[in-house]
Amino acid sequence: MFLQLFKIRAQAWISQFGKGKNGRISSGRMLVFAALFIYVGVVFIGMFAGIFRSLLMPVREAGLDWLYFSIGGVMAFLLAFIGSVFSVWNQLFDSRDNDALLSMPIRPRDILASRLFMLLVMNLVLSLAIMIPVIVVWMGIGRSAGIVNFIICALAVPFLALTVSTVIGFLVGLAISRFKRKNIFRVVLTVVVLVVYFNFIINGQRIMENMLGNIETLAQTARTWLFPFYHFGLAISEGNWLSTLIFLICTAIPFAIVVAVVSKAYVGALTMKKGSKTKKYKGGKIKARSPREALFTKELRRFSTNPMILLNAGLGSIGCVVLIVIMAVKNDAITGMFSMYPVLGGNLGFMVAGLLCLVLSINQISASSISLEGKSLWIPRTLPVETGVILNAKVKAHFVYSAVPAAICAVVAVVLLKIHSLAAPFVILMPVAFALFSAYKGLLMNLHFPNLNWINEVSAVKQGAGILLSMIIDWVSIGIMFILFFIMSKIGLPDGVVCIIATVIYAAAAFFARRRMMKTGxxxxxxx
Amino acid sequence: MLEIRNLTKTYGDKKAVDNLSLHIKPGEICAFIGHNGAGKTTTLKSACGILRFDEGEILINCTSIKTDPVACKKQLAYIPDNPDMYEFMTGIKYLNFIADVFAVDKAERQYKIDKYAEMFALKDDLGGQIAGYSHGMKQKLALISALIHSPKLILMDEPFVGLDPVSTHMLKELMRRMCDEGAAIFFSTHVLDVAEKLCDHVAIIRKGQLVVEGTMESVRGDASLEQVFLELEEK
Known part of the structure; x- marks a missing residue:
């Protein structure tokens, strides 16, 4: 039964990418998306390989080989944890097929096991993005000891990450489900996590330098506070079987306890009445809007009332807010950081605009807006409005959610980072034009790859070929702009020129995407 | 009010509806009866503009749903068999949204929301999120949203499923009253007793083809509608 349930979940996940027009899974599409996944995986592995290459030598020179693996283990754990903590509640407890499955002669623990296993597979994929470069760099210096220990320990990391994310996800989900202002609570919680994360990224260089400068202290900290990962490091670097066993015990026991506890409360959690107590409706004034306004407001409301959708499809907007805060607080540090690199220091305008585009590329609001209609698609299809009006409302919602925070962020950057060149207006306009292009292109992608038969809302927002392609197109376009910027800076042209060119290109691309949407959408x- | 001419709709190789023609006049209530998978929902969805069809023509008040869908949709309301609505909205916000899109006057919408919500005993729950509604409550909300813009044609797919006895009674009364005021109603149902008592017109579909159509009296004759239906199914 467990395997059948897992198969259903895996099929639902795969079908989001490979389902053709006839509703069947097409092997051609599957191959294309498999190639894309491999490409993205290789890029990430390459990026992490660079980090671990710079880490290995100082650690080896200090005779602390185990620390190299400990750091790798912690990073793999964190990546898997971040990848699963926001979706654990929805994946485990909030699926649409809960009632159907509970009504069948299936043991609840099989339902739980199949869902946990799906999360474990996802965690494994994420942790491998770290663990593969860790071992490749290690073997690159001619070391091969502890390879079996590595395989065993690397396979155990996803269990540890899932244990922690299940506990935190479960507690947060439970708290939120009983919280009156649950949306605000969830968004604030995410912003706090993001601030910590961005702070880590911004200070990453310094943290790494401090770590390498105080390797002994770091090693002592790891021995004391990161006991499982200390043994993780020992297990692999020395091929130590006792440490392997200790790490496995540290992984298996908490996992077993968490599974046992959750399993006991599982049926209760699945059947828990959602939502807080609603007040009796007493009437009151009703605000009338035009059909266009009504459709636009509906799209805005869809994203603002569901924190899971907002956090998964609109994280870029929150990122802009976080950037504003960081710029206000760490203004000097940012200017100082850029001045360390001459090519960047004099071209702060483009760097800000490019960074904002990159942050906005996380926003895939329009790319999931068709899929989110799901079974309520009959509503827009029976409304007495032109289809173009319905599609434009979705584009407009994406544009407003992206362009407004990005424009505010750009204005703050221009003022605080003293970008006084002629490029200043285009530092603001470039992300705005990008947001417009991204909105139209995302909707086109979703029209080509809709996912209307989702089990869980989050899967409509997080997964699917349309979202993946839309994001890749965004990244490729930003990559091209950065290449253009480096070429221009080599021939001595100011960054303002690149900002102007990028703005024009994105605006033109938005125009053509809009034309395509109106023609075929x-x-x-x-x-x- | 609703004229379906030679409607044909295929899914792959399968003809879901085959050369179906039907005419429903203003003031008529027509029951659409058939076994599961006979083509009832496909016909209803084609008539309200959700599904595109391969052949034939559908006219709503003499306007083609193919060439001018917006004009047609302004005059009709559709209630699906399983009314999945925007769960992120509250009941009142959903009704207001529908009223906005159908450009219903502010005072009129307020009056109608109050009237129909009272009638279907949903008024107290309008402030709650649709996600927390039961199937019956969603059905009632879908009904109110369909009535809010005073449609001339109402297309309903199994409208009585999930409704409590009081609401079922209310809906039947309301359907009769609306038709007396000139609207037309075309609905699918498996509840033959209700169809027999409520409808002036009946259409029976089998394997995508219309097998019988006419006034209730002419179709039924001296037998019951159930007997007629079962006899047709056995043929």
């Missing part, structure tokens, strides 16, 4: 929507 209506028909695609009506044929869904």
């Amino acid at each position: 209506g028909e695609k929507f009506e044929n869904l």
Whole structure:
């Protein structure tokens, strides 16, 4: 039964990428997306390999080989943890098929096990993005000892990450479900996590330098506070079987306890009445809007009332707010950081605009807006408005959610970072034009790859071919702009020129995407 | 009010609806009866503009749903068999949204929301999120949203499923009253007793083809609608 349940979940996940127009999974599409996944994986592995290469030598010179693996283990754990903590509540407890499964002769623990296993597979994929470069760099210096220990320990890391994310996800989910202002609570919680994360990223260089400068202290800290990862490091670097066993015990026992506890409360959690007590409706004034306004407000409301959607599809907007805070607090540090690199220091305008585009690329609001209609697609299809109006409302929501915070962020950057060149207006306009392009392109992608039969809302927002392609197009376009910027700076052109060119290109791309949407989008929507 | 001419709709190789023609006049209530998978929902969805069809024509008040869907949709309301609505909205916000899109006057919408919400005993719950509604409450909300813009044609797919006895009674009364005021109603149902007592017109579909259509009296004759239906199914 467990395998059948897992198969259903895996099939639902795969079908989001490989389902063709006839509803069947197409092997051609699957191959394309497999190639894309491999490409993204290789890029990430390459990036982490660079980090671990710079870490290995100082650690080896200090005779603390185990620390290299401990740091790798902690990073793999953190990546898997961050990757699963926000979705653990929805994946485990909030699926649409809860009632159907509970009504069948299936043991609840099988339902739980299949869902946990799906999360474990995801965690494994994420942790491998770290563990593969860790071992490749290690073997690159001719060391091969502890390879079996490595395989065993690397496979155990996802269990540890899932244990912690299940505990935190469960407690937060439980608290939120009983909290009156749950949306605010959830968003604030995420912003706090993001601030900590961005702070770590900004100070990453310094943290790494401090770590390498105080290797002994770091090693002592790891021995004392990161006991499982200390043995993780020992297990692999020395091929130590006792440490392997200790790490496995540290992983298996908490996992077993968490599974036992959650399993006991599982049926209760699945059938828990959602939502807080609602007040009796007493009437009151009703605000009338035009059909266009009503559709636009509906799209805005969809993203603002569901924190899971907001956090998964609109994280870029929150990122802009976080950036504003960081710029206000760490203004000097940022200017100082950029001045360390001459090519960047004199071109702060483009760097800010490019960074904002990168942050906005996380926003995939329009790319999931069709999928989110799901089974309520009959509503827009029976409304007496042109299809173009419905599609434009979705684009407008994406644009407003992205462009407004990005523009505010750009204005703050221009003022605080003293970007006084002629490029200043285009530092603001470039991300705005990008947001417009991203909105139209995202909607087109979603019309081509809709996912209307989702089990869980989050999967409509987080997964699917349309979202993946839309994000990749964003990244490729930003990459091209950065290449253009480096070429221009080599021939001595100011960054303002690149900002102007990028703004024009994104605006033109948005124009063509809009034309395409108006030309073919209506028909695609009506044929869904 | 609703004229379906030679409607054909195929899914892959399968003809879901085959050359179906039907005419429902203003003031008529027509029951659409057939076994599961006979093509009822496909016909209803084609009539309200959700599904595109391969052949034929559908006219709503003499306007083609193919060439002018917006004009047609302004005059009709559709209630699906399983009314999945925007769960992130409250009941009142959903009704207001529908009223906005159908450009219903502010005072009129307020009056109608109050009237129908009272009638279906949903008024107290309008402030709650649709996500927390039961199937019956969603059905009632879908009904109110369909009535809010005073449609001339109402298309309903199994409208009585999930409704409590009082609401079922209310809906039947309301359907009759609306038709007396000139609207037309075309609905699918498996509850033959209700169809027999409520409808002036009946259409029976089997494997995508219309097998019988006419006034209730002419179709039923001296037998009951159930007997007629079962006899047709056995043929």
